[in-house]
Amino acid sequence: MLGGVEQTLANPVHCRGIGLHSGRPVDLVLRPAAAGTGVLFVRTDTGTEVRFPARAEWVVNTTLATTLGSQGETLATIEHLLAALRGMGVDNCTIEVDGPEVPIMDGSAAPFVYLITQAGLRPQRRMRRRLVIRKPIEVRDGNRWARVTPSRDFKLSVEIDYPHPAIGRQVLGGIRVTPRMFAREIAPARTFGFLKDVQQLQSVGLALGGSLHNAIVLDDERIMNREGLRFPDEFGRHKLVDLIGDLALLGLPLQGHVKAVRSGHALHHALVAEIRANPGCWTVEVPGESVAVPGEPLRARLPGLRPAG
Numbered sequence: 001m002l003g004g005v006e007q008t009l010a011n012p013v014h015c016r017g018i019g020l021h022s023g024r025p026v027d028l029v030l031r032p033a034a035a036g037t038g039v040l041f042v043r044t045d046t047g048t049e050v051r052f053p054a055r056a057e058w059v060v061n062t063t064l065a066t067t068l069g070s071q072g073e074t075l076a077t078i079e080h081l082l083a084a085l086r087g088m089g090v091d092n093c094t095i096e097v098d099g100p101e102v103p104i105m106d107g108s109a110a111p112f113v114y115l116i117t118q119a120g121l122r123p124q125r126r127m128r129r130r131l132v133i134r135k136p137i138e139v140r141d142g143n144r145w146a147r148v149t150p151s152r153d154f155k156l157s158v159e160i161d162y163p164h165p166a167i168g169r170q171v172l173g174g175i176r177v178t179p180r181m182f183a184r185e186i187a188p189a190r191t192f193g194f195l196k197d198v199q200q201l202q203s204v205g206l207a208l209g210g211s212l213h214n215a216i217v218l219d220d221e222r223i224m225n226r227e228g229l230r231f232p233d234e235f236g237r238h239k240l241v242d243l244i245g246d247l248a249l250l251g252l253p254l255q256g257h258v259k260a261v262r263s264g265h266a267l268h269h270a271l272v273a274e275i276r277a278n279p280g281c282w283t284v285e286v287p288g289e290s291v292a293v294p295g296e297p298l299r300a301r302l303p304g305l306r307p308a309g
Ligand SMILES: [Zn+2]
Pocket: 079, 080, 191, 238, 241, 242
C-alpha cells in the first residue's frame, strides 16, 4: 500500500443509502480520477457544484463524525468511505454526493470496500508519494493521547476503554494494514452508540437515520442488536476504521506507527494537525528518487558521489 504506482478505480460505481443525521436517501457515485488528484468530494445538490478536497485543511467539525466545509456548505460522515479508499489502496477518486452527508450504509466500511471491489482498480503512471515519519510526534488531552513514531510500514495500535459491561478495555497492537487484511479484519467493524445518546440526539433532530441497521446500539447493560457482534473486539476494530479514515486527510499514505489511546475524531485530527505543523519530523518520499533525509548525509544517497578514500 506504500510503494508502487498510484491507483484509481477502473470504472465508476454507484450506490444509495441514507444519511445518518437527515434520515434521507443519498446517492453516491465513485469515479476514476487522474493521477495526483487525491480524493475529491463533490456535492451535486447545491446548484453549482461544491468541491471538498479530502484534506485536513478542509475539516470544519469533528464532533460525532468528520465534516468538511467549502463555500459555506458542509459534507459530513466522510471517514468510513475515506478509510475504505485508503485501506484498499485507492489514491485518486472523485466522489459525488447529492446531499450534506455520505450515506452511513451499515455503519462500517465494508459496503464501500464492496463498491471499490466491484469498480476494480487501475494502476496509473505516477509513482506513489508517501509521508515518512522521521521523529515521534504526540498529542495529548488528559488521559487520551495519540502518537506517531518512525516505522517501515503503515502500522496502527489502538486502545479503547469504556466503562460498559459489553465493551470494557480492548487493545489492538501493531496492526500492519494491507488491503487484504483491511477488507477482512477491519472494514466490517461497525460504529457504535449508546441508546440514551441516540435518543438525546434524535430529540434535537440529529441521528434521525440512526438505527440497529447502521450501528451497534447499547443500552445500560448489553448490546441491543439481535445478530450480536461481527468480531469479539468489534468496538476496537471500528476505532481502526475511524483512525485510518482520519489519517487519510493527510492527503498521502503514511509510513509510521500510530498509537491511539482512548482517542476520538478530535484527537485524530489534532495529531494530523501536529504532523502538518512539524515538517522537520517527516519527509515526503517518492520511490526511485533521491531525497535528502534529516540526519543522513546527502552524498550517501546521490548516485555518482562516493565518500573519499
Ligand atoms: Zn466511525
